[in-house]
Amino acid sequence: MTALSALFVRDIKLAVRVGGGAGIGVLFFLIVVTLTPFAIGPDLNLLGRIGPAILWLGALLASLLTLDRLLTADAEDGSLDLILTGGTPLELAVAVKALAQWLTTGLPLVIATPFFGLLLNLDLRTSTAVALTLLAGTPALTFIGLIGAALAVSLRRGGLLLAVLVLPLTVPVLIFGVAASNAAIVGPLPFGTPFTILCALTLVAMVLGTFAAGTALRHAME
């Protein structure tokens, strides 16, 4: 087994074991989606109209929930030191960690979206469209969050600081994610335009997030 696949398998195992937090994101997402109709009241048309935005906001917050442990846990127990002596470039190692993080926290949100859409009076076609935009957009959230996770290591403050640092950076992803979802339901924009930009944002975030996190971590080790 190569170093990177070993790291990948370990992170998946850690996430699905007790206390790993793989299920927490989906539960949080469910709670946000369930609370919304209570706050808005029994206006089915309004719910249907803002449904995609609520799903996106819920997924955005849920994907941030477990990010603060992504790198600080490894920094605190000394694993990060050993990862550095492994001979694998740090950027690749954090990219693999982010990928494992997305598979265990981002992908479950995407899979849950068509069902949670029912709670917001969205038909199956609409919620599938939202799920598709989340599939394209949540990797961007994870990789942007990776920058915050790496900064949390150097600043020795996790949790809320990470959310404050990361949330402003996710604005473009949110805008184009919701725009693509709305385009799929009501138009008038074609679905392809915002969706392509969303995919581009994800690709940019994957590259930028990886290198920025690597730099931040190297700095944090000093």
Next chain:
Amino acid sequence: MRLEGRDLACIRGGREVFAGVGFAAAGGEALVVTGRNGTGKSSLLRMIAGFVRVAAGRLDLEGGAPEHTLAEQAHYLGHQDALKPSLTAMENLSFWSSYLGSGQEVQEVEAPMAALAAVGLEAVAGFPAAYLSAGQRRRLSIARLVAVKRPIWLLDEPTTALDRPAQERLSELMGAHLAGGGLIVAAAHGAIGLERAKELHLGDDA
């Protein structure tokens, strides 16, 4: 193989930890770094491992594998044990041996079970690391050094939490490593079971 540091200086958080430190150790030799708390023993080890930048001076390894950096030829055993509580002892060790050993020749990577046996932990191989005692966690970290062969061992107070039989076992493992041409740099306050070790004293309190 020869590890040599000349006029090394270390600056952490804007504060000079030490300056003008020099040492040399060849294969088969052990260097014990002593000194009071805060004189930079751990910083020196972390500098050799490549975690802390060399602020001044030179750090050279002659005769190692030229395609690997110094850090990639060194095992670092620090105060933190790098174990995940929810993984079993075996899973923890298997992960580190495949992660650290992936760039190495196959015959240089020992089976994790044999490494666990070398530190006397085969009975708890299936236990989550959360259930292990401090000494057992330490031994599990030491098993990593046995599982993946690397010529340089950087040990930061390796005997912490170890009982007497485990200390003797560690002493045997270190002896075998030195006999095989390996090199050990250890930070220690008391005796750690290394015979004929060179000593490097940090700090000016003599």
